[in-house]
Amino acid sequence: MGRIKSSLEIALERTESVAGDKHSIGKFEAKQKGKKTANEFLDGNLQSLEKEIKAVSGDEQKSLKQGIFDVLISQITLPGSKDDLKRIENAVKGLLVLISDKNFASLSSQFLQVIGKYLEEAMRFEEAIKKQYAPRLRQKEEELSNRLGRPVRLEPFQDPEFAALYNQNMNALKGNYQEIVDEVRKEAIDISQAF
Numbered sequence: 345m346g347r348i349k350s351s352l353e354i355a356l357e358r359t360e361s362v363a364g365d366k367h368s369i370g371k372f373e374a375k376q377k378g379k380k381t382a383n384e385f386l387d388g389n390l391q392s393l394e395k396e397i398k399a400v401s402g403d404e405q406k407s408l409k410q411g412i413f414d415v416l417i418s419q420i421t422l423p424g425s426k427d428d429l430k431r432i433e434n435a436v437k438g439l440l441v442l443i444s445d446k447n448f449a450s451l452s453s454q455f456l457q458v459i460g461k462y463l464e465e466a467m468r469f470e471e472a473i474k475k476q477y478a479p480r481l482r483q484k485e486e487e488l489s490n491r492l493g494r495p496v497r498l499e500p501f502q503d504p505e506f507a508a509l510y511n512q513n514m515n516a517l518k519g520n521y522q523e524i525v526d527e528v529r530k531e532a533i534d535i536s537q538a539f
Contacts, residue, residue: 371403396408477509
């Protein structure tokens with residue numbers, strides 16, 4: 345009668361030929377550490393990316409840089425609020441540590457100026473849209489108040505018609521500024537191939 349093998353024994357037999365590649369594991373861990381380091385830098389909890397990069401050498405340093413780069417490049421977007429600006433500025437500072445290229449430095453400086461203008465223009469757009477839509481919103485409030493028999497106050501974003509108008513205008517504005525975001529991202533990715 346044959347011996348019944350446990351699941352563990354079967355699994356061990358199947359993985360006998362698989363050897364751990366310490367080099368690949370080290371690169372993977374360095375990349376993960378790079379991502380963690382980048383997030384700490386973005387949050388302002390880490391003062392010097394250079395120090396963290398110099399603490400690692402060889403292929404692990406390349407993997408660390410790649411992990412840092414992956415996180416930082418994901419932050420190159422149009423800001424949704426003033427709170428986003430600081431994080432984007434930190435991402436650009438971090439990218440400049442990784443990418444020592446004068447053209448990229450100039451482009452990223454322009455990018456920071458443009459996103460500041462974008463945010464100002466987006467706030468003006470929002471106010472203008474609210475002002476333009478205010479009479480229609482008051483009319484809807486009156487209609488609802490009459491229907492319900494009590495005063496009703498609506499926030500502009502509670503009204504689907506306002507939300508559609510807002511999104512249409514804001515998407516047009518974003519379209520005007522998205523080009524520089526795409527250009528900065530592409531330039532950074534092209535240069536980073538040297539890691």
